Amino acid sequence: MRLFFSNLDRPKAAAKLLARHAHHVKLSAAQEAVAGAIGYRDWHDMISSTLASLMPAARINLEQAKCIILSVADRLAADHGDVQYALSKSRLLSDLTLDDALRLRTMIWRDRLFGPPGRGKAGTIVRVKAPGSNRTAYLKSMGRPTHLFYDTGYGICADFEVVTPRVPLEDFAPSRLWLPYGYWTLKDGSTVTFARDYKPLWHVTDDGVTRLDPWLWIRGIEKETHFPTLAGTIAWSHGPARTLALDHLARNRLFELPRLLDAMPHLFAPDIDSISGAVARMQERAEQLAA
Numbered sequence: 001m002r003l004f005f006s007n008l009d010r011p012k013a014a015a016k017l018l019a020r021h022a023h024h025v026k027l028s029a030a031q032e033a034v035a036g037a038i039g040y041r042d043w044h045d046m047i048s049s050t051l052a053s054l055m056p057a058a059r060i061n062l063e064q065a066k067c068i069i070l071s072v073a074d075r076l077a078a079d080h081g082d083v084q085y086a087l088s089k090s091r092l093l094s095d096l097t098l099d100d101a102l103r104l105r106t107m108i109w110r111d112r113l114f115g116p117p118g119r120g121k122a123g124t125i126v127r128v129k130a131p132g133s134n135r136t137a138y139l140k141s142m143g144r145p146t147h148l149f150y151d152t153g154y155g156i157c158a159d160f161e162v163v164t165p166r167v168p169l170e171d172f173a174p175s176r177l178w179l180p181y182g183y184w185t186l187k188d189g190s191t192v193t194f195a196r197d198y199k200p201l202w203h204v205t206d207d208g209v210t211r212l213d214p215w216l217w218i219r220g221i222e223k224e225t226h227f228p229t230l231a232g233t234i235a236w237s238h239g240p241a242r243t244l245a246l247d248h249l250a251r252n253r254l255f256e257l258p259r260l261l262d263a264m265p266h267l268f269a270p271d272i273d274s275i276s277g278a279v280a281r282m283q284e285r286a287e288q289l290a291a
Contacts, residue, residue, distance in 0.1 A: 001064060002039030005050050010092045011035070017086035021211075022078040023289040029076060034092070037071035062100060065093045066107045080108050081262040085211065088256050098246075098255050102178070105257060106171035113265050117168045122268055125169040126162045128155075136169055140268055149267055151175050152237050153196075153275065175237045176275065177261045180245045182226035184218060192218050193248065196236060197275040201258040209252060214260040215283040 005011065011034050018030035031043040040046040060068075065087075073083045087093050088101055096104070114123025120142045128135045128148065137148035137155065145156040153176045181196040183204075190205040192212070199214035227248070231240035249255075259282075266278035 001067075002049075003060065008047065008050055010090050011038070011046060011050075013090035014087050014092040017090055018072070018076065018078070018083065021086055022076060022082040023286070025076050025078060033072045033075035034087075036075060037068045038092075059094050062104050062107060065096070065104055066111065068093065069104070069108060070111065079262060080112065081105075081257070081259065084108070085256050085259075096255065098249060101255065101257050102173040105173055105261060109264060110171055113268075117164075119164045124164060125171060126164050127169065128157050128161055129163055130157060130161050136172075138174075138268075139164075141270075149174060154267075154273065173257075173261060174264075175242075177263060178258055179237060179242065180227065180248055181236055182224060182229075183248065184221045185223040185225070186218075187220040187222050192221075193252075193254075194218075195258075195260055199260050199275065199279060201260060202252070202254055204252050209254060211256070211259055213283070213286070214258070214263065214279045 011031075014034050015027060015030040018034070019025050019027040022030070035041075035043045035046040038046070040049065069080060069083050069087060072078070072087065073080050076083070084101070084105065088096055109123075115121075117124035120139070122140055124139045125136055126139045126148070128137055135150060137150040139162065140147040140149055140154075142159060142162070144159055146159045146162050148155045148157065148162075151172060151174050153174070176196055178201070179195070180193045180201060181198070182194060184192045184194065186192065188205075190203060192200050193202040193204065194200050195214075200212040200216050200218055201214070203210040203212055226236075227244040228234055228236045228241040230244055233239060233241060235241050236245075260279070263275065263278035263282055266272055266281040267275075269278075269281070272278050272281060
């Protein structure tokens with residue numbers, strides 16, 4: 001598959017963002033990886049083809065976008081989350097909505113993290129049938145008790161309450177890892193959006209938006225605002241509070257995904273049982289790569 005562009009703005013932006021956000025990736029390597037992933041022999045071949053083309057920027061579907069992300073990640077030995085962020089931010093993958101970006105991430109997880117679903121297999125979406133409840137969750141481990149990861153976080157249940165549907169259920173990106181719970185207003189007037197576990201997601205200033213490492217300690221907080229409080233309810237993942245959180249993302253044009261979603265693989269490690277534990281593992285890995 002070869003993508004055609006009317007100019008070089010998007011491929012150039014994608015390569016620059018990859019060099020900035022992926023560990024140990026040089027700009028030249030990022031350029032070659034982008035060119036190869038979208039169907040060219042090398043960066044020079046892409047430049048020559050683009051300058052000779054009068055075609056508008058290509059539009060691609062999510063399956064094609066997934067293949068491009070995986071190709072770039074493999075070529076650069078980079079994290080899928082960093083690659084998706086760079087390619088999405090540069091609009092190389094066309095204009096993705098937040099829902100598109102979340103769906104794309106789940107497709108990558110299924111392809112590279114979990115594999116095909118199956119009875120008793122970690123990462124399979126199961127249905128939990130308990131009195132007054134019929135929820136879906138990712139299976140972490142089957143046993144007594146059985147460990148799960150719901151949209152809102154970890155949970156346990158009896159093994160006989162877990163049903164593995166014959167037709168696989170749709171994957172989802174847990175709200176616990178991307179949906180804002182509120183925001184901090186800092187002394188300089190900027191804001192930091194944070195998740196349910198008070199892990200920072202985005203720093204919003206007049207100059208733009210910065211994706212934050214979830215292990216950062218935010219200083220200079222003047223005020224803390226919660227969307228559940230604004231909605232007049234204790235719920236945060238659904239109803240009015242969720243609407244307010246999504247409005248906050250849209251108002252600040254936050255259509256990419258936060259780094260906290262990269263905690264997903266660590267959440268299924270046998271020795272991890274909390275969001276904080278997964279974030280700590282992310283930090284350890286980041287420090288090792290930077291050393």
